[in-house]
Amino acid sequence: MMSFRWSVAAGCLLAASSALAQNIAVKGKTVYTMAGSTIADGVVVIKDGKIAAVGKAAEIKLPDGVKVIEAAVVTPGLVDARGTVGVSGLYNTKHDSDQLERSAPMQPELRAIDAYNPLDRLVDWVRSFGITTVHTGHAPGELISGQTIVVKTTGKTVDEAVLLSPAMVAATIGPGSIESGNKAPGTRGKQVAMLREELIKAKEYAAKRKAAAEGKAKAQSDEKADEAKEGEGKGKGDAADRNLRLEMLADVLDGKLPLTVTVNRSQDIESALRVQKEFGFKLILDMAAEAYLVADQLKAAGVPVILHPSMYRAVGETENLSFETAATLKKAGVLFAIESGYESYVPKTRVVLFEAALAAANGLKFEDALASITIDAAKIIGVDKRVGSLEAGKDGDVAMYDGDPFEYTTHCVGTVIDGKIVSQVKR
Amino acid sequence: MKKTWRVVMAGVGALAAGSAALGQEKPVAFVNARVIPIESGGSAAPEIENGFVIVQNGKITQVGRGKADAPAGATVIDCSGKVIMPGLVDTHSHVGGIGGADNSATIQPDVRISDSLNPFDSGYRRVVAGGLTTINVMPGSGHLLSGQTLYMKMRMKDGKPAHRMEDLAITDEQGHLLGGMKMANGTNPMREPPFSGTRGKSAAMVREQYIKAQEYAQKAKDYEEKIAKAKKDGKSEEEIARMRPPARDLGYEAMGEVLSNKKIVQHHTHRADDIATVMRLSKEFGFRVVLHHVSEAWKIAEEIAAAQKDGKVLGCSVIVIDSPGGKLEAAEASLETGGILEKAGVKVAFHTDDWITDSRIFLRSGALAVRSGMSRAGALRAMTLTGAEFLDLQKRIGSLEAGKDADLVILSGDPFSVYSHIEQTWVEGNKVFDRSNPEDRLHAAGGFGAGRDQDPYFCCFGNN
Numbered sequence: 088m089m090s091f092r093w094s095v096a097a098g099c100l101l102a103a104s105s106a107l108a109q110n111i112a113v114k115g116k117t118v119y120t121m122a123g124s125t126i127a128d129g130v131v132v133i134k135d136g137k138i139a140a141v142g143k144a145a146e147i148k149l150p151d152g153v154k155v156i157e158a159a160v161v162t163p164g165l166v167d168a169r170g171t172v173g174v175s176g177l178y179n180t181k182h183d184s185d186q187l188e189r190s191a192p193m194q195p196e197l198r199a200i201d202a203y204n205p206l207d208r209l210v211d212w213v214r215s216f217g218i219t220t221v222h223t224g225h226a227p228g229e230l231i232s233g234q235t236i237v238v239k240t241t242g243k244t245v246d247e248a249v250l251l252s253p254a255m256v257a258a259t260i261g262p263g264s265i266e267s268g269n270k271a272p273g274t275r276g277k278q279v280a281m282l283r284e285e286l287i288k289a290k291e292y293a294a295k296r297k298a299a300a301e302g303k304a305k306a307q308s309d310e311k312a313d314e315a316k317e318g319e320g321k322g323k324g325d326a327a328d329r330n331l332r333l334e335m336l337a338d339v340l341d342g343k344l345p346l347t348v349t350v351n352r353s354q355d356i357e358s359a360l361r362v363q364k365e366f367g368f369k370l371i372l373d374m375a376a377e378a379y380l381v382a383d384q385l386k387a388a389g390v391p392v393i394l395h396p397s398m399y400r401a402v403g404e405t406e407n408l409s410f411e412t413a414a415t416l417k418k419a420g421v422l423f424a425i426e427s428g429y430e431s432y433v434p435k436t437r438v439v440l441f442e443a444a445l446a447a448a449n450g451l452k453f454e455d456a457l458a459s460i461t462i463d464a465a466k467i468i469g470v471d472k473r474v475g476s477l478e479a480g481k482d483g484d485v486a487m488y489d490g491d492p493f494e495y496t497t498h499c500v501g502t503v504i505d506g507k508i509v510s511q512v513k514r
Numbered sequence: 515m516k517k518t519w520r521v522v523m524a525g526v527g528a529l530a531a532g533s534a535a536l537g538q539e540k541p542v543a544f545v546n547a548r549v550i551p552i553e554s555g556g557s558a559a560p561e562i563e564n565g566f567v568i569v570q571n572g573k574i575t576q577v578g579r580g581k582a583d584a585p586a587g588a589t590v591i592d593c594s595g596k597v598i599m600p601g602l603v604d605t606h607s608h609v610g611g612i613g614g615a616d617n618s619a620t621i622q623p624d625v626r627i628s629d630s631l632n633p634f635d636s637g638y639r640r641v642v643a644g645g646l647t648t649i650n651v652m653p654g655s656g657h658l659l660s661g662q663t664l665y666m667k668m669r670m671k672d673g674k675p676a677h678r679m680e681d682l683a684i685t686d687e688q689g690h691l692l693g694g695m696k697m698a699n700g701t702n703p704m705r706e707p708p709f710s711g712t713r714g715k716s717a718a719m720v721r722e723q724y725i726k727a728q729e730y731a732q733k734a735k736d737y738e739e740k741i742a743k744a745k746k747d748g749k750s751e752e753e754i755a756r757m758r759p760p761a762r763d764l765g766y767e768a769m770g771e772v773l774s775n776k777k778i779v780q781h782h783t784h785r786a787d788d789i790a791t792v793m794r795l796s797k798e799f800g801f802r803v804v805l806h807h808v809s810e811a812w813k814i815a816e817e818i819a820a821a822q823k824d825g826k827v828l829g830c831s832v833i834v835i836d837s838p839g840g841k842l843e844a845a846e847a848s849l850e851t852g853g854i855l856e857k858a859g860v861k862v863a864f865h866t867d868d869w870i871t872d873s874r875i876f877l878r879s880g881a882l883a884v885r886s887g888m889s890r891a892g893a894l895r896a897m898t899l900t901g902a903e904f905l906d907l908q909k910r911i912g913s914l915e916a917g918k919d920a921d922l923v924i925l926s927g928d929p930f931s932v933y934s935h936i937e938q939t940w941v942e943g944n945k946v947f948d949r950s951n952p953e954d955r956l957h958a959a960g961g962f963g964a965g966r967d968q969d970p971y972f973c974c975f976g977n978n
Contacts, residue, residue, distance in 0.1 A: 176839075177840075177845060178845055179839060179841055180842065208839070209839065377962065398836075399874065400869050401640075401960060401965045404966070406965030406966055407960065407962045408960050410960055411959050411961070433835050433839070433844060434835045434836040434837040434839075434840060435838070435840040436836075436837045439834050444932045445932065447932070448932045448935075449959060484922075494887045494931060494932055494933075495878060495881030495930055495931065495932050496881055496884050496931075
């Protein structure tokens with residue numbers, strides 16, 4: 088199985104602000120820690136934005152002056168493994184729709200951090216259901232649509248919100264990224280051909296850059312100033328100018344960040360696996376409506392799946408999707424998360440809590456469904472050291488409910504991020 | 515008695531030749547169930563903890579508490595631990611690869627959705643998997659008036675899902691197809707000419723057409739009176755025959771059925787001011803109307819309640835969407851709409867707008883309304899009897915009462931729990947869905963081979 092803990096340097100983990108965090112204790116009749124066993128009558132103590140202790144309320148002495156809040160059920164702040172909130176806005180008009188640039192089929196240089204609006208009302212909306220972390224960014228719809236980031240659903244600026252940037256590069260194979268008219272790619276075969284060609288270019292680019300850097304280093308170590316100058320010049324010439332597009336793909340090929348490929352039909356899933364095998368990058372499948380047909384292959388390849396929303400519409404390439412795919416993947420041993428995904432119309436965003444609930448009602452065990460929107464989602468998007476479970480040392484992100492979080496008639500009654508109560512609306 | 519030409523004309527509205535087989539002659543007794551009757555004899559009926567329902571010849575014959583006195587020879591179905599409620603009524607659906615009005619005009623009352631639907635569409639299998647027994651299939655919202663809708667029952671014929679529109683259609687006693695008139699305002703129908711470009715123009719165009727329809731109806735009436743007078747005056751058959759009737763116009767005829775309150779306007783509308791415009795036009799022309807979607811109805815709940823009093827505004831059919839937005843006029847949509855309207859005294863139903871939401875999880879709409887402040891009883895009624903009222907079908911469907919159609923669902927648990935499954939759906943005494951049947955199960959859960967849908971034809975989408 089592939090590891091999804093890559094270096095801090097590559098992933099650029101950023102510290103979310105905890106300046107205003109106060110010390111709080113969240114008590115729950117039931118506390119799902121998602122790290123070890125569930126605690127009855129438990130408490131989560133948060134100091135300076137981080138979890139200080141988790142355990143039985145009777146056994147943990149609360150610090151002086153701590154603010155105590157209570158709910159029937161307490162879970163880690165929910166993690167949406169893939170959405171577009173903050174990039175694809177509530178109004179769905181030109182001025183708030185930055186999820187897809189249509190000018191070229193491959194633009195991995197587009198950074199989500201330059202597009203994310205932390206003040207979009209949909210960020211608020213998902214937060215009010217207990218969602219504290221979202222992997223968001225460029226949507227499916229072009230062969231390579233751009234980058235993604237991981238954010239906390241808080242903050243007035245993207246810098247306050249961002250947890251990981253860039254997180255992944257987003258690609259799409261299948262009808263979703265087929266162009267109209269005479270523009271390429273116009274077929275599935277062309278899509279893979281273009282992807283392959285671009286990855287080879289990136290490989291060559293990286294090799295040139297490396298050779299140039301090595302040449303420069305050698306020249307410097309030889310302490311031959313003149314040659315060094317010459318070497319530098321030569322290196323530059325070899326590597327050509329910096330190319331941000333190829334640089335991103337080179338990072339993908341280097342394993343510094345994954346390529347997430349949106350695919351639905353099993354044949355497109357197989358294409359993604361084929362390209363991954365050829366180039367050896369970290370692959371994460373997105374949507375994967377027909378993943379149940381190739382679950383064993385996914386398991387063998389160690390490729391995780393960010394699974395389509397359970398309630399995604401069964402039309403076109405997703406016509407055969409199933410409420411039971413999550414249960415099938417679990418059984419096959421495939422690491423998966425359930426996402427809110429991308430919606431072009433209504434609902435403008437889905438709510439992962441609701442999507443996991445449907446999976447829990449269709450063969451997936453309660454804890455596994457909760458894992459798909461907490462710890463397993465955090466693992467897949469590379470932020471599980473910070474979020475996804477209630478453990479000492481992790482971020483103070485907590486969701487509170489007045490009953491079974493998956494029940495239609497239960498309410499989210501509070502959301503805490505980095506030790507701050509960010510939502511108390513009963514929803 | 516000789517029919518007037520008007521009546522004859524109305525009769526042209528597609529006669530449904532022989533509806534599908536009614537349920538079995540042999541009675542079926544569903545026993546030991548928690549029964550949710552919704553209503554009995556005009557008043558709200560409480561849920562029955564341990565009850566039964568007996569059906570025969572497509573009708574409900576008995577609903578009761580405790581041990582059933584099943585008639586001799588009845589098939590007895592033990593429903594211990596299960597819940598039985600009336601089949602769900604969806605007041606607004608687009609299932610069936612349908613296509614109503616085209617791009618040639620914004621008001622097309624002559625278009626009938628019954629001429630466009632594909633009964634083989636897999637969407638209908640998902641409809642029964644969701645416990646929906648009656649649906650109102652409508653053209654889209656990209657026009658001010660996009661055509662006549664069709665009220666349908668998900669019937670069986672010869673042990674299989676019926677596959678002719680005529681076998682699925684709900685008809686009146688004469689066999690005429692029953693349906694409403696689909697209208698829309700707000701941004702969806704606003705486009706380049708010949709469509710309206712502003713809200714003012716939208717209302718003006720609607721007004722103009724209804725006035726023409728009034729004039730058309732008046733001409734027809736004048737003609738009838740002229741004939742009647744001629745007969746009274748003892749004019750000869752030959753003379754009477756020479757009095758030519760006005761030229762027929764199927765569109766104005768259909769609008770005439772709206773003006774005479776035979777057809778209900780099923781009206782897409784979101785913003786509070788758009789809702790107010792619909793109510794204004796309803797008052798002006800006296801048509802009956804159900805307000806659909808109503809993203810901002812919560813802002814003018816009292817005004818809607820007041821407008822209901824003259825019996826023309828029937829109430830609101832609410833769509834429950836997981837997040838606000840997606841378009842400007844839905845930016846203020848709220849999960850609390852159902853509860854707020856209920857408290858104000860507005861009649862509330864729900865709809866799937868399938869494919870906007872999935873028929874298989876229609877009960878979720880009522881459940882989320884309960885989550886957001888609506889009463890349980892109100893939400894259960896909204897999913898069934900109030901929906902029936904919005905289609906003028908409350909005498910036939912919407913509650914479990916003796917004499918009504920034997921349309922019911924059997925659930926594994928509480929209707930508003932996410933963990934409950936619809937186990938069986940019955941229409942007019944025939945089982946149309948059974949989760950234990952692998953083919954039905956495929957449609958209920960999804961999976962390879964479940965879908966081969968045609969996308970409905972909505973010419974407005976992408977134009978907002």
